[in-house]
Amino acid sequence: ELKVEQNPLFLSMQEGKNYTIYCNYSTTSDRLYWYRQDPGKSLESLFVLLSNGAVKQEGRLMASLDTKARLSTLHITAAVHDLSATYFCAVDMRDNNDMRFGAGTRLTVKP
Amino acid sequence: EAGVAQSPRYKIIEKRQSVAFWCNPISGHATLYWYQQILGQGPKLLIQFQNNGVVDDSQLPKDRFSAERLKGVDSTLKIQPAKLEDSAVYLCASSLRGVGYTFGSGTRLTVV
Numbered sequence: 001e002l003k004v005e006q007n008p009l010f011l012s013m014q015e016g017k018n019y020t021i022y023c024n025y026s027t028t029s030d031r032l033y034w035y036r037q038d039p040g041k042s043l044e045s046l047f048v049l050l051s052n053g054a055v056k057q058e059g060r061l062m063a064s065l066d067t068k069a070r071l072s073t074l075h076i077t078a079a080v081h082d083l084s085a086t087y088f089c090a091v092d093m094r095d096n097n098d099m100r101f102g103a104g105t106r107l108t109v110k111p
Numbered sequence: 112e113a114g115v116a117q118s119p120r121y122k123i124i125e126k127r128q129s130v131a132f133w134c135n136p137i138s139g140h141a142t143l144y145w146y147q148q149i150l151g152q153g154p155k156l157l158i159q160f161q162n163n164g165v166v167d168d169s170q171l172p173k174d175r176f177s178a179e180r181l182k183g184v185d186s187t188l189k190i191q192p193a194k195l196e197d198s199a200v201y202l203c204a205s206s207l208r209g210v211g212y213t214f215g216s217g218t219r220l221t222v223v
Contacts (some may be wrong), residue, residue, distance in 0.1 A: 004153075033212070041216075042202065042214045042215060042216045042217050043154070043202070043214040045211070045212070045213070048211055088153050088154075090153075098144065098156050098159045098166070098167055099144075099156065099212065100156065101153030101154050101155070102153050103152060103153050104152070104153050
């Protein structure tokens, strides 16, 4: 069974600092997604990574995928308060196109 | 384009009652998913439809949960009878070809 593990589960950062969230998964997949969820809201798509070595950047967030290591990272550069949210990675099950989610990383950025 | 529509937004019921949720996916999206998100956890897939056929319902508690997508467009998810542990947000998502998923706003269910 596919397992998706994120770490850390909780992250408290100072504004202006950098940090990385890790997402490990247990089976072959070449599609990985990162989502953001604000409290009481639905999931907002951030990145779709479709191949080994894929790197995507949007503002202060950059995501990468290493399918051989079964690892994706979400790097935060110079964090700002507006980035406070829960971030989920999700891995596409290759056989039937459904997604399995990690437990989420709850990020708090403090002034 | 219009997003994934879900209703109701909130529902409070007593245990052992029944409840139904509705989802209308993005037009043309053949694949529809129902996820359960318990507070503090990641979403868990309950069922996946491709058009009006079930692709994966391995994690659906079939003794109390049922779902249908009769005409390959909108879908309903039903719980009967509800238990306290069913309190969660139920998210519907749709996808065109399994790449790129759009989520609805969800239905927050509280079972008391």
